[in-house]
Amino acid sequence: MNTDNFIIKINDLKILKNELNFKINEEFFNTFNYKDIDECDINVKMSSIFELNKFNLSFNIKGNLKTPCDSCGEDLVLKLEFTDKRLIVISDEKQSNEIIFLPFHENVIDISHMIYEMIVLFIPIKRSHILDGNDCNKEILNQINKKNKLIDDRWSSLKKVNIKI
Numbered sequence: 001m002n003t004d005n006f007i008i009k010i011n012d013l014k015i016l017k018n019e020l021n022f023k024i025n026e027e028f029f030n031t032f033n034y035k036d037i038d039e040c041d042i043n044v045k046m047s048s049i050f051e052l053n054k055f056n057l058s059f060n061i062k063g064n065l066k067t068p069c070d071s072c073g074e075d076l077v078l079k080l081e082f083t084d085k086r087l088i089v090i091s092d093e094k095q096s097n098e099i100i101f102l103p104f105h106e107n108v109i110d111i112s113h114m115i116y117e118m119i120v121l122f123i124p125i126k127r128s129h130i131l132d133g134n135d136c137n138k139e140i141l142n143q144i145n146k147k148n149k150l151i152d153d154r155w156s157s158l159k160k161v162n163i164k165i
């Protein structure tokens with residue numbers, strides 16, 4: 001996915017109450033080498049308020065993404081709906097955690113990484129079908145359990161052998 005759309009001219013952003021819309025699909029995540037998303041359809045509404053040397057950016061993120069379930073491996077659809085904010089200050093200072101500093105000479109800003117970060121941080125670390133209210137694929141879970149039991153059995157028989165020695 002071409003992320004050129006996410007590069008915004010600072011002068012455009014200075015227009016009071018600016019609102020921009022972005023559409024994000026799975027290719028967006030490929031550009032950041034994030035491979036856990038099979039499919040996605042996300043809308044991002046960004047509004048910016050400019051005052052003095054600051055941009056207050058508000059993001060409204062809404063959509064769905066498909067990712068494999070950690071328990072059974074089948075598709076899991078996660079619904080996203082959240083808001084986030086970023087503060088950008090025009091200054092030659094160094095980066096800090098909360099504020100993004102934009103050097104004076106810069107006339108564009110790429111917000112793709114900001115959006116990427118917000119979405120990825122929102123995705124739970126443990127992804128399971130419990131999250132979308134569905135049940136895991138029982139057949140696959142049974143197979144996984146059987147396989148684990150087999151490994152456990154092998155281990156316990158190995159332990160017994162060790163005890164005998």
Ligand SMILES: [Zn+2]
Nearest residue numbers: 069072129136
């Ligand atoms: Zn599952």
